[in-house]
Amino acid sequence: MEKLRIHKKKMKDLVRLMTTLEAQIAKCPRCGMCQAVCPVYAVTGRETDSARGKLALLGGLMGEMFKDPDGVDARLDRCLLCGSCEAECPTKVPVLEVFLNARAILSGYRGLSSAEKLIFRVLLSHPAAFDRLLEWGAGWQKLFLKPAKPQADLSCGRLVSPLPSNRHLVPLAPVPFHKMDIPALIEGENKIRVAFFVGCLLDKVFPEVAAGIVAVLRHHGVTVMTPDAQGCCGIPALAGGDTLTFNQLVDHHLEGFNPEGYDYLVTGCATCTAVIKKIWPALAKTGSDEKQAMIRQISAKTYDISEFLVKVAGLRIPTGTAEGALKTVVTYHDPCHLRKTLKVYAEPRQIIKANPNCLLREMSNPSACCGMGGSFSLKHYDMSVKIGAQKASDIIATGASVVATGCPACMIQLKDLLAQAKSPVIVKHVITLYADACLLPLAGNRLP
Ligand code: SF4
Numbered sequence: 249m250e251k252l253r254i255h256k257k258k259m260k261d262l263v264r265l266m267t268t269l270e271a272q273i274a275k276c277p278r279c280g281m282c283q284a285v286c287p288v289y290a291v292t293g294r295e296t297d298s299a300r301g302k303l304a305l306l307g308g309l310m311g312e313m314f315k316d317p318d319g320v321d322a323r324l325d326r327c328l329l330c331g332s333c334e335a336e337c338p339t340k341v342p343v344l345e346v347f348l349n350a351r352a353i354l355s356g357y358r359g360l361s362s363a364e365k366l367i368f369r370v371l372l373s374h375p376a377a378f379d380r381l382l383e384w385g386a387g388w389q390k391l392f393l394k395p396a397k398p399q400a401d402l403s404c405g406r407l408v409s410p411l412p413s414n415r416h417l418v419p420l421a422p423v424p425f426h427k428m429d430i431p432a433l434i435e436g437e438n439k440i441r442v443a444f445f446v447g448c449l450l451d452k453v454f455p456e457v458a459a460g461i462v463a464v465l466r467h468h469g470v471t472v473m474t475p476d477a478q479g480c481c482g483i484p485a486l487a488g489g490d491t492l493t494f495n496q497l498v499d500h501h502l503e504g505f506n507p508e509g510y511d512y513l514v515t516g517c518a519t520c521t522a523v524i525k526k527i528w529p530a531l532a533k534t535g536s537d538e539k540q541a542m543i544r545q546i547s548a549k550t551y552d553i554s555e556f557l558v559k560v561a562g563l564r565i566p567t568g569t570a571e572g573a574l575k576t577v578v579t580y581h582d583p584c585h586l587r588k589t590l591k592v593y594a595e596p597r598q599i600i601k602a603n604p605n606c607l608l609r610e611m612s613n614p615s616a617c618c619g620m621g622g623s624f625s626l627k628h629y630d631m632s633v634k635i636g637a638q639k640a641s642d643i644i645a646t647g648a649s650v651v652a653t654g655c656p657a658c659m660i661q662l663k664d665l666l667a668q669a670k671s672p673v674i675v676k677h678v679i680t681l682y683a684d685a686c687l688l689p690l691a692g693n694r695l696p
């Protein structure tokens with residue numbers, strides 16, 4: 249009886265999603281403006297890889313799904329969820345929502361694979377267990393990785409499979425941010441209260457960047473709250489069609505990030521910011537009006553760290569910061585979710601320019617996607633590298649010794665691309681350059 253009830257609810261949810269999807273797709277007159285900006289289409293030249301092609305497929309989703317669910321899945325999967333198409337769409341089709349809804353419908357119909365169940369339902373949805381597993385993995389990873397040159401902080405896979413062995417990985421940090429000796433509440437002298445959403449990659453791969461964000465916020469005198477037991481923002485699960493895990497993760501964060509307790513929620517990850525600001529209010533279903541209202545309040549308070557510093561706190565470089573004789577040439581890569589989804593692109597550049605020891609030199613097409621796209625890079629590594637190859641060339645052509653960006657996933661991809669191109673260009677989070685300008689004592693924080 250219980251099974252039948254769950255089955256009926258699932259069917260109802262699927263029909264609801266399908267109806268929403270049909271209404272969203274109907275807004276697309278197939279003008280094709282999205283084709284020119286799609287990084288996947290640029291590499292494959294296949295209409296079915298562009299947003300227009302995928303929307304045409306989804307127009308007949310019900311029929312196609314019954315005929316060839318694997319084929320529909322394979323075509324939907326060839327997408328970085330970069331949002332380039334949505335940013336250019338003249339009729340404002342919410343393309344990312346459409347694709348995420350379609351993936352949810354497909355997973356609802358086919359079920360999740362065993363690997364997806366393990367990753368989403370067993371690990372991601374249990375933040376404490378996920379943390380423990382990766383802490384354990386950080387100790388054992390050296391058995392599978394070997395140091396790479398010319399960038400000493402990289403490793404390339406040795407025995408790791410199915411990852412290609414020429415991939416240059418950034419290893420897990422020996423001590424994640426959540427294990428660092430940083431208090432959950434740091435009272436500041438001014439009235440602004442900031443909640444810091446760390447995100448998986450800053451916590452586990454780049455904890456020094458997360459620590460830099462806290463140091464910068466302290467420098468500005470704001471009160472910094474870093475709630476315990478943080479987990480993933482939920483996008484990997486949602487992109488895999490697992491709405492249950494996505495909704496659980498959103499629900500999990502509502503307590504720690506109750507919007508009554510702070511003025512701003514800040515992150516240092518372009519994707520986390522875009523997901524909390526745009527995807528949570530659009531797609532999260534928590535089952536109560538009160539919680540849905542909380543999600544909308546959180547969304548309204550969410551800022552990328554560079555936007556927060558420029559628009560709210562105001563940049564404040566200490567007067568004692570000496571200008572060096574030789575400036576470090578820095579170029580900037582726009583993360584898709586920061587520039588295209590959130591329209592944040594002036595602020596990170598202002599931060600770089602504020603550092604008296606940096607000279608910002610723009611690369612050609614800085615907003616071109618780096619090809620990462622989360623699980624896209626795992627599943628379609630060859631295509632991911634082809635998309636990113638132009639990015640690496642554009643960075644190298646500037647003659648910069650540092651490429652800054654505002655997204656840890658882009659940092660991982662850029663490090664891989666540059667290492668494969670045998671380039672010594674160093675990849676940094678933009679906040680590291682600001683911490684450097686503010687003379688904040690952070691390990692590994694000096695410009696080369
Ligand atoms: S740009 Fe927008 S309206 Fe035009 S084909 Fe693409 S999704 Fe459809």
Ligand code: SF4
Nearest residue numbers: 286327328330331333
């Ligand atoms: S989200 Fe990006 S990769 Fe996917 S269809 Fe749109 S432009 Fe292409």
